Amino acid sequence: MNFSYSEKTKALIEKLTGFMEAYVYPNEKVFEEQLAAQKDRWSEVPPIIDELKEKAQEQGLWNLFLPDSELGAGLTNLEYAPLCEIMGRSPIGPEIFNCNAPDTGNMEVLVRYGTEKQKKQWLEPLLQGKIRSCFAMTEPDVASSDATNIEASIVRDGDEYVLNGRKWWTSGAGDPRCKIAIFMGKNDPNAPRYEQQSMILVPLDTPGVKIERMLSVFGFDHAPHGHAEITFENVRVPVENIIWGEGKGFAIAQGRLGPGRIHHCMRLIGAAERALEQMCIRAQERTTFGKVLADQGVVREWIAESRIDIEQARLLTLKAAYMMDTVGNKEAKTEIAMIKVVAPGMALRVIDRAIQAFGGAGVSQDFNLAAQWASSRTLRLADGPDEVHRNQIARLELRKYASKEMVKQS
Structure with a gap:
């Protein structure tokens, strides 16, 4: 095994380190001050975030996590490792470079399994950093460490799916820029154990989607990103919103x-x-x-x-x-x-x-x-x-x- 960094990675390490020292570390306090000055910690994002994101994008330090060279930086996992490490040094670091969870995972899902229409509608604005997303899998009423326990339902009704369930630790749902959720639920409880679940795209402004509360982590609310408990009550979305197909969740x-x-x-x-x-x-x-x-x-x-x-x-x-x-x-x-x-x-x-x-x-x-x-x-x-x-x-x-x-x- 050769863990030596490529010349491309070395250049990005130097560039990214310089950006962190010049812009990210000095503005961590600015972020906190701007957040504290807002009347509602969930209503808007501190302006410094968009300012830094614009600078990062201008310098080509953007979507570094994606191995696809057309959409991302074209880096392997090994090449990306030291860059991700550098970003992780700051709580606000990953978002500045559009390399933050859960958006990275959601973008990867859409790149791999999304239809062209799904990519156009949701992947493109995520790649551009114009919107954010969340991933609704974990449920409060079951041990969600075993994903086959998921009880939320996805039932087909004509040209729509009807969703019902209660999710929590849906990170990012509190962000005013969060527009889309990937929802995991059971569409066929009688199918083989690992083919019962499906994933489907749910715009957060769909009727029946309700953020019940934001959860704290050891007292930290992580605003404006946050971690939400959400109910989905008779939520209707088009059949075309299913990702890959039924039973692929x-x-x-x-x-x-x-x-x-x-x-x-x-x-x-x-x-x-x-x-x-x-x-x-x-x-x-x-x-x-x-x-x-x-x-x-x-x-x-x-x-x-x-x-x-x-x-x-x-x-x-x-x-x-x-x-x-x-x-x-x-x-x-x-x-x-x-x-x-x-x-x-x-x-x-x-x-x-x-x-x-x-x-x-x-x-x-x-x-x-x-x-x-x-x-x-x-x-x-x-x-x-x-x-x-x-x-x-x-x-x-x-x-x-x-x-x-x-x-x-x-």
Whole structure:
């Protein structure tokens, strides 16, 4: 395996790093100040976001996640990894470059499975950053870590489908720019287990769609993006809104989640890398008990362990990306599952050490450590909880030895 960055990637790393330092990091506080000044945190997007998005687009730092060279940057997963990591260093970073979830996953679904009409109506404005989208899969009344548990219904009635169900953690639905949802539900409960579900496009202004409330994450509302609980009551959409076809929902979900999972891991590495950087700077500036923090043995342990944790996670992420590029997502499923377990835990440990080094400041709004910790913690659940991935890893590992007999020792 060769993890060396291509010349194209090296040039983009330099360009992206320069953009982050010149425009993104200095404007994180501006974003928060503009958001706080609004009468309604959900009614509009802080102007700084559109200003930065326009600059990023002008500089060609746009849709870097898409491997399609006509629609995106034409990068492989391995080439995109360090760029996604850099964007993940800032809570507002991914959106600035139109590389933010859940839009990335939704765009990938439309690129792979959408009809020409669906692409024209929804993919094009998403690629241009003119609208945003959400993904309505998780439900409050069932254990949604098993997607076959989904109870929301999709019933055909002539030239329309009628949708009913209650969804939550529909990230992005609170954004005033969010115009379209990809809704997952059962269209045939009697079909084979993995062919019961379908995905369908639902404009959020369709009658019967109601945002019940916005959910917080450890007290953070993540406005204006947010995470919504939504009811769909007798929602009617045209038959042409179905994606790929009836019974293809589970297959689409698996295709969508593969890249999404590794993108989350890449961003987590970036968040952890920045936390370590902040910890090292802080440790050399603060004095306690007659020594700078950097000279305290325990702090050096934190720094060393953090560097070890990050490098291990990065290497596993790069291996998974390499395999996705060379043998495909299906063959790379073990590596994707492993990094999905490893990366959130790694980020939580590193960010927690940084918080400890910052003391009271670490849990305040003056630094982004608390917000990054909260976001990282959600990723032990999002795209499948750790336990599901561990079970898959163990199952695949056991399968290797299923036909072998233990050598009996006398």
